[in-house]
Amino acid sequence: MFKKFMYILFSIALVISLSACNVQNSDAEKDQIESMTMEEKVGQMLMFGLEEDHLTDKTIKFIQDHHIGGMILFRENIKNANQLVQLTNQIKEINSETSKLPIFISVDEEGGLVSRMPPEIKNLPKSAVIGNVNSKKIADQVGVAIGERVGAFGFNMTMAPVLDINSNPNNPVIGERSFGNNEKVVTEMGLAEMKGIQGKNVIPVIKHFPGHGDTDVDSHKGLPVIEHDLDRLTSLEFIPFQKAIKQNADMVMAAHILLPKIDQNYPSSLSREVITGLLKEQLKFKGVVITDDLTMGAILKNYEIGDAAVKAIQAGNDIVLVCHGYENQEKVLRAVLNAVQNGDISEKQINDSVYRILSLKEKYQLNDEPIDAVDINKINESSEKIEQAINNID
Numbered sequence: 579m580f581k582k583f584m585y586i587l588f589s590i591a592l593v594i595s596l597s598a599c600n601v602q603n604s605d606a607e608k609d610q611i612e613s614m615t616m617e618e619k620v621g622q623m624l625m626f627g628l629e630e631d632h633l634t635d636k637t638i639k640f641i642q643d644h645h646i647g648g649m650i651l652f653r654e655n656i657k658n659a660n661q662l663v664q665l666t667n668q669i670k671e672i673n674s675e676t677s678k679l680p681i682f683i684s685v686d687e688e689g690g691l692v693s694r695m696p697p698e699i700k701n702l703p704k705s706a707v708i709g710n711v712n713s714k715k716i717a718d719q720v721g722v723a724i725g726e727r728v729g730a731f732g733f734n735m736t737m738a739p740v741l742d743i744n745s746n747p748n749n750p751v752i753g754e755r756s757f758g759n760n761e762k763v764v765t766e767m768g769l770a771e772m773k774g775i776q777g778k779n780v781i782p783v784i785k786h787f788p789g790h791g792d793t794d795v796d797s798h799k800g801l802p803v804i805e806h807d808l809d810r811l812t813s814l815e816f817i818p819f820q821k822a823i824k825q826n827a828d829m830v831m832a833a834h835i836l837l838p839k840i841d842q843n844y845p846s847s848l849s850r851e852v853i854t855g856l857l858k859e860q861l862k863f864k865g866v867v868i869t870d871d872l873t874m875g876a877i878l879k880n881y882e883i884g885d886a887a888v889k890a891i892q893a894g895n896d897i898v899l900v901c902h903g904y905e906n907q908e909k910v911l912r913a914v915l916n917a918v919q920n921g922d923i924s925e926k927q928i929n930d931s932v933y934r935i936l937s938l939k940e941k942y943q944l945n946d947e948p949i950d951a952v953d954i955n956k957i958n959e960s961s962e963k964i965e966q967a968i969n970n971i972d
Contacts, residue, residue: 650685688740720774741787837852869899892927
């Protein structure tokens with residue numbers, strides 16, 4: 579009886595202790611926000627790309643003077659393994675000189691058709707191949723491999739997995755980047771890959787909400803229009819996202835697609851009905867929402883980019899992604915700051931978004947410490963083992 583009583587007391591004390599830790603973390607993030615200038619807060623809500631394979635004075639200024647919270651790298655930024663390590667280390671070093679907050683360094687590493695790894699790295703199989711073998715074990719191994727290679731080169735975020743259901747065979751942009759045309763397969767493979775990435779302490783970004791699978795226009799070039807109503811979206815496109823959210827997805831990317839039966843005026847990425855109404859309120863997503871790249875044709879051909887960035891934040895996005903063009907990035911920075919000063923975006927909304935961003939950085943214990951040389955052979959072995967496992971199933 580005494581042992582049982584002591585066990586109960588210990589359990590109560592543990593719950594109180596954990597609750598206190600959560601309160602302390604919450605208070606620490608709120609205190610951090612209160613100490614930040616508005617430009618520092620807005621900076622955290624911006625993720626910019628780089629035009630070269632090295633940091634220019636303009637990019638350094640964005641990081642140090644404008645406090646941008648994230649960078650994303652593409653194939654044109656990456657020459658080889660050594661150069662990539664030096665580049666991510668330099669980004670962290672530049673950020674740490676003026677900021678106490680670690681910087682997101684992201685990459686589109688899906689494996690298969692979309693891989694940004696240096697040429698020394700052996701690619702992973704396409705998502706369609708993983709879907710065809712329909713093995714959660716292999717999908718998890720791919721997630722682990724993505725997390726390992728991304729983390730080894732200094733990235734702390736990857737724009738994967740793709741949770742779009744490839745229901746349109748004429749889709750020019752998703753295709754074999756999807757795990758397939760079956761919602762069950764896409765959900766199971768996508769969640770296994772997401773968990774594998776998370777297990778390597780890399781932030782996965784599930785995409786492209788509310789579902790880019792039934793389009794016949796490439797949103798890099800134009801604005802796709804999908805005539806689905808809410809019943810159809812709920813019964814198909816939402817399923818992988820809804821399951822991932824229930825399994826603690828950290829971050830969602832919003833697609834540039836127009837859903838006239840949901841919002842006749844704005845594409846999903848700029849739509850309050852989609853981002854706040856559907857993703858946050860209906861699907862109960864509490865994490866960080868990021869737009870797809872605002873320099874894609876779907877946006878630039880239809881909107882002034884500064885106005886689009888403001889509309890995206892008003893819609894409920896926490897981070898706006900601007901991958902290309904210093905001029906575009908400068909326009910976005912000025913437009914968002916002006917919108918806050920004019921009251922078009924409330925300070926409360928900025929604070930709420932920054933709180934979610936800082937909470938995510940804290941959850942993954944991000945830091946700006948440099949990384950050492952990469953074991954390329956070890957990374958390539960993981961690709962070979964996955965390829966062997968797939969061949970054994972076939």
